[in-house]
Amino acid sequence: MTDETPFQIDGFCHLALVCSDMRRTVDFYSGLLGLPLVKTLELPDGGGQHFFFEVSPGSYLAFFWFPDAPDPVPGVSSAADMPGYGEITSAVGSMNHVAFTIPEDRFEDYKERLDAAGVRTGFILNHDDSPWGVAAKMHPGVFIRSLYFLDPDGILLELAAWTREIGPDEARHEPRTAADRTARVVPAEA
Structure with a gap:
């Protein structure tokens, strides 16, 4: 310190x-x-x-x-689905997902274990700095790999592994403010 x-x-x-x-x-x-x-x-x-x-x-x-x-409200209190399958936006102040660090070489094994247990899993994603933020294949620009899945209550979870060191020069975007957002109005139940 x-x-x-x-x-x-x-x-x-x-x-x-x-x-x-x-x-x-x-x-x-x-x-x-x-x-x-x-x-x-x-x-x-x-x-x-x-x-x-x-x-x-x-x-x-x-x-x-x-x-x-109260019961959960997917898309408000949590993400409605996994990346690649549906809407991942959740409300301001909500907890969007929890990511657990895993060894990089265990993705396929862990996906098979979750699938065998009947847990709905997403794709293994290679996150990079491309316009879409995801690459089809591994390359030197991939900084983290992820596998998303849902717990029994619909909480979005992620198994993640850093694939390279992250440097201070990678924090380069200007932070957005409340003035930059357009809040989505959630209709009240009838």
């Missing part, structure tokens, strides 16, 4: 999401993906549960189960 750094942030402690069925969530994240379930809490006054899965030492994926949580 330098004197100019306002906070010493060493990584993510946890990301907390909401599920509809904690048993199914444990089966998926611990049983299928192999993330150890390391901490469970019952919330006071029947308020629900809070469970933690270890992703790597000191980093956790946590889930709340609330007995009265």
